[in-house]
Amino acid sequence: MNIMLELRNLLFKVPTTEKSPEDTPQRTIIDNLTFTFESGQFYAITGPNGSGKTTIAKLIMGIHPATQGRIFFNGKDITTLPIHERAAAGIVYGFQHPARFKGMSFRDLLSIAADTDDENKLVDIIARVGVCAMNFLDKPVDSKLSGGEIKKMELATVIASQPQVAIYDEPDTGIDLWTIGPMVELLKREQKEHRTTTIVVSHNRAFLEAAETLLLVKDGRIAYVGDLDGAMPMLEDLSVCSFSDTCEGENDARCYR
Numbered sequence: 001m002n003i004m005l006e007l008r009n010l011l012f013k014v015p016t017t018e019k020s021p022e023d024t025p026q027r028t029i030i031d032n033l034t035f036t037f038e039s040g041q042f043y044a045i046t047g048p049n050g051s052g053k054t055t056i057a058k059l060i061m062g063i064h065p066a067t068q069g070r071i072f073f074n075g076k077d078i079t080t081l082p083i084h085e086r087a088a089a090g091i092v093y094g095f096q097h098p099a100r101f102k103g104m105s106f107r108d109l110l111s112i113a114a115d116t117d118d119e120n121k122l123v124d125i126i127a128r129v130g131v132c133a134m135n136f137l138d139k140p141v142d143s144k145l146s147g148g149e150i151k152k153m154e155l156a157t158v159i160a161s162q163p164q165v166a167i168y169d170e171p172d173t174g175i176d177l178w179t180i181g182p183m184v185e186l187l188k189r190e191q192k193e194h195r196t197t198t199i200v201v202s203h204n205r206a207f208l209e210a211a212e213t214l215l216l217v218k219d220g221r222i223a224y225v226g227d228l229d230g231a232m233p234m235l236e237d238l239s240v241c242s243f244s245d246t247c248e249g250e251n252d253a254r255c256y257r
């Protein structure tokens with residue numbers, strides 16, 4: 001077994017109010033979570049809204065500090081490493097809602113990620129995410145970009161940096177239905193060609209099918225690990241039941257599509 005990223009007894013708690021956080025009760029967001037990601041595998045993390053999926057991704061990336069527990073990467077304890085050192089070690093995160101940077105072009109962002117300003121290489125990377133390089137390269141990364149455009153740029157910058165671990169947080173947000181299939185293919189190809197350990201947070205069935213291992217997160221814990229077929233009874237159950245505790249009569253609420 002080729003272990004590379006290990007989450008050991010991870011706990012993430014937040015104060016329930018912003019006033020005097022030391023004294024206020026804490027809410028547990030991630031509850032004693034243990035999991036080992038193997039090198040070069042494709043994982044999907046799914047689960048109801050608010051179950052803790054993005055928080056797990058942010059704990060791995062170091063965007064949130066773990067309240068307790070440890071994270072090991074290639075045998076090294078990275079629990080206290082800041083984001084940039086985790087990135088330098090080979091872990092890269094594509095945000096659910098990527099930031100816009102006034103005054104920067106896509107060429108600037110991509111050059112930093114790919115560590116080259118060779119236009120042929122940059123064009124090659126952009127072509128892989130299915131947009132026209134010539135239209136995109138000198139576009140400013142500002143608020144005029146559409147949601148789908150910014151997600152494609154984010155995807156390209158993750159791929160450009162050729163990480164050991166690529167984490168994509170809901171990569172299909174804002175993406176048209178016709179692009180999702182090629183996007184899944186792209187991530188699979190990157191996984192195979194560069195042995196990229198790929199972790200996709202998603203509700204989209206196309207990513208759940210593409211994954212070798214599916215993690216179903218519920219209330220900050222891993223409720224299921226395995227393939228999609230095995231997860232289906234729980235997913236179907238969640239889709240009708242997850243709001244029933246708090247919203248009586250909401251039996252038709254659906255969270256899976």
Ligand SMILES: Nc1ncnc2c1ncn2[C@@H]1O[C@H](COP(=O)(O)OP(=O)(O)OP(=O)(O)O)[C@@H](O)[C@H]1O
Nearest residue numbers: 014029047048049050051052053054055056064096
């Ligand atoms: N820093 C924080 N402070 C307070 N609450 C937080 C913080 N981070 C996350 N939460 C809360 O923790 C819960 C889990 O959030 P998270 O974003 O991980 O959910 P998710 O499973 O990714 O949801 P979705 O499918 O809606 O994207 C949410 O209720 C969120 O409001």
